[in-house]
Amino acid sequence: MSGENLQLFSVIGFFVLMMSLAGLYCLVVTRSLIRAIIGLELLIKAVTLLIIAVGYVTGRTGLTQSLVITVIVIEVVVMAMAGGLTLRIYKHNGSLDVRLLKRLKG
Numbered sequence: 125m126s127g128e129n130l131q132l133f134s135v136i137g138f139f140v141l142m143m144s145l146a147g148l149y150c151l152v153v154t155r156s157l158i159r160a161i162i163g164l165e166l167l168i169k170a171v172t173l174l175i176i177a178v179g180y181v182t183g184r185t186g187l188t189q190s191l192v193i194t195v196i197v198i199e200v201v202v203m204a205m206a207g208g209l210t211l212r213i214y215k216h217n218g219s220l221d222v223r224l225l226k227r228l229k230g
Contacts, residue, residue, distance in 0.1 A: 129180075129181045130181075132177075132180075132181070133177055133178075133181045136173065136174075136177040137174075137177070139173065140170045140173050140174045140177070143166050143167075143169060143170035143173070144166075144167060144170045146163075146166050147163045147164065147165075147166030147167035147170060148163070148167070149163070150162055150163025150164075150166065151163040151164065151167075154222075155221050155222050155223060156220050156221065156222070157210045157213065157214075157220040157222060158210065158220055160222065161203070161206050161207070161210065164202075164203075164206070165199075165203065168195065168199045168202075171195065172192055172195050172196070172199075175188055175191050175192055175195065176188060176192060179191075179192075213225070213228075216228070
């Protein structure tokens with residue numbers, strides 16, 4: 125790994141770490157389903173950015189592109205399902221508070 129690649133990887137690694145921490149914070153602390161979905165989205169974007177950075181540094185851009193496209197497709201499906209479930213939970217409970225999910229039975 126050359127010095128330029130190492131410096132670029134360390135900068136991107138810092139941003140990946142910050143995005144991951146923000147995503148985890150959103151997932152752990154929040155009581156709103158929308159914020160939890162945003163936290164999950166931040167975590168997925170951080171992983172995508174890390175895959176791109178590792179692919180650039182190692183020179184395996186073809187593999188990186190295929191992995192990133194796969195992650196994006198999976199992300200779209202997960203977010204569509206999460207949005208649909210959130211909408212149904214809001215219609216059922218009238219709120220997006222996570223604590224009210226204990227009342228769901230069935």
